[in-house]
Amino acid sequence: MxxxxxxxxxxxxxxxxxxxxxxxxxxxxxxxxxxxxxxxxxxxxxxxxxxxxxxxxxxxxxxxxxxxxxxxxxxxxxxxxxxxxxxxxxxxxxxxxxxxxxxxxxxxxxxxxxxxxxxxxxxxxxxxxxxxxxxxxxxxxxxxxxxxxxxxxxxxxxxxxLVTRAYPPEGLTAITSASHLDERTKAFLAARKIAGQTAIGSSLKFCWVAAGKADVYPRWGPTMEWDTAAGHAVLNAAGGVVTQPDGAPFVYGKGGEGFRNGPFIAWGREPV
Incomplete structure (x- = not known):
């Protein structure tokens, strides 16, 4: 192909x-x-x-x-x-x-x-x-x-x-790692109107945002590029976006860093 x-x-x-x-x-x-x-x-x-x-x-x-x-x-x-x-x-x-x-x-x-x-x-x-x-x-x-x-x-x-949902007026549903929930993630959530929170393992978190089961997935814990790329592609195609915490694009091919990711936020629609 x-x-x-x-x-x-x-x-x-x-x-x-x-x-x-x-x-x-x-x-x-x-x-x-x-x-x-x-x-x-x-x-x-x-x-x-x-x-x-x-x-x-x-x-x-x-x-x-x-x-x-x-x-x-x-x-x-x-x-x-x-x-x-x-x-x-x-x-x-x-x-x-x-x-x-x-x-x-x-x-x-x-x-x-x-x-x-x-x-x-x-x-x-x-x-x-x-x-x-x-x-x-x-x-x-x-x-x-x-x-x-x-x-x-x-x-x-x-x-x-698969299309992401519009953000509900009552607040966002956040999805987080089932095994990595640090203080920076908690602070991010505390600064926003969060109506609900759930957790699941693996790249399914991206997919749940893509499917409208959640609205935002913040991650400060360690990940590698192969952990996120496929889920990121699904979310992008469904109408979502993944950025660094400062809003900069989240990119791949970081060979000089051993293909390690930095922190990111996966959003169902535009960041808020």
Whole structure:
């Protein structure tokens, strides 16, 4: 599959998002095979947990990307953990997190996701997020779609259009990390009219804002680019925006910083 650089067209972004969704669907079968077994976990060099699901899913994803998008650099979490990352700078590259929310996976909470996204010129332009245990598939390119009741390995067809909601007059619903809620996040929420607050693991937070289940997702805790790019693409395509706390654009390709993210705010509509 080819696409226009530096900026793919809306139609190309839609095709790429569908491709990523199909690859994530197929990888989801490997994830669920492990999830439904008596699996073991290990600790990586950065002290984060990993299971066979991460590695098996990443194998599927990397093989498919090499087949369908040859020549496009891929930065995948588990391979990066083994081999390290340098100060690479690419005009276009793909970010892969085979299992985001590994803690939720290990605890069998279901709130974990398979994530694939394309970055062009520092911006996420197409992505797919699949929550196989919840049977929810989200994709975002030129437009955003959701598939509910979507089984691992299922063929991606036409989903339901996804659009963020207008901010309710009674106040915003905030969604936060299930495992990272620091004082800066609390201060951000305290300074705004918040009518409700919920928490969930993984990149589903972006998807819930995209689906109108929440209005804002603030994050000061540590994340990597592969944690956020796919969900960010879904939210962008649904009408949302992700910025740094000062309102500056939230960008990708930060090779000099080890592809680590700074703090960000994900909004359903314009920041308030």
């Amino acid at each position: 080819s696409f226009t650089l530096p900026t793919p067209t809306a139609a190309e972004r839609n095709r790429l998002a569908r491709l990523f969704a199909q690859i994530a669907s197929d990888a989801g079968t490997r994830v669920m095979e492990v999830y439904e077994s008596n699996f073991e976990t290990r600790t990586k060099a950065d002290y984060s947990p990993v299971s066979d699901a991460d590695e098996r899913a990443e194998e599927v994803i990397l093989a498919r990307l090499e087949q369908d998008l040859p020549g496009i650099p891929v930065l995948a979490e588990e391979r990066a953990s083994r081999e390290g990352v340098g100060g690479q700078i690419w005009d276009a590259f793909i970010l892969v997190d085979p299992v985001d929310g590994t803690k939720e996976f290990i605890q069998r909470k279901g709130d974990f996701t398979v994530n694939i996204a394309l970055i062009c010129g520092g911006y996420t332009v197409a992505g797919a997020v699949f929550a196989p245990a919840r049977r929810e598939m989200y994709l975002g390119g030129g437009a955003a779609e959701v598939f509910e009741g979507f089984l691992p390995g299922e063929t991606v067809t036409q989903g339901q259009k």
